[in-house]
Amino acid sequence: MITVQIGNTDDKLSQHEWSNFFHRTDELIRNAAYTVYFSGHALPAAPWQNACWCFDVEGDEEKAYLQRMLWKVAKTFRQDSVAWTEGETEFLR
Secondary structure, rough: EEEEEEEOOOHHHHHHHHHHHHHHHHHHHHOOOOEEEEEEEOOOOOOOOOEEEEOOOOOOOHHHHHHHHHHHHHOOOEEEEEEEEOOOOOOOO
């Protein structure tokens, strides 16, 4: 499973820019993923803006392509980074 997180906690982006950044990121993930398990974002009245997706993609090529495209979109919106986490889920019992 892959988790991607984006944010605007430094207020670099206007509301309009954040909305565009969010929608472009969401579109990239939904087009690349074969399963999106979760997507969510901060409440509209929160003092920060962030979003998170949990999903799977098939194959290393698709994963590398998505990483390149996410970074390209982030740079377009003057972002320093996109958080990408990969790993196995552990069930605690």
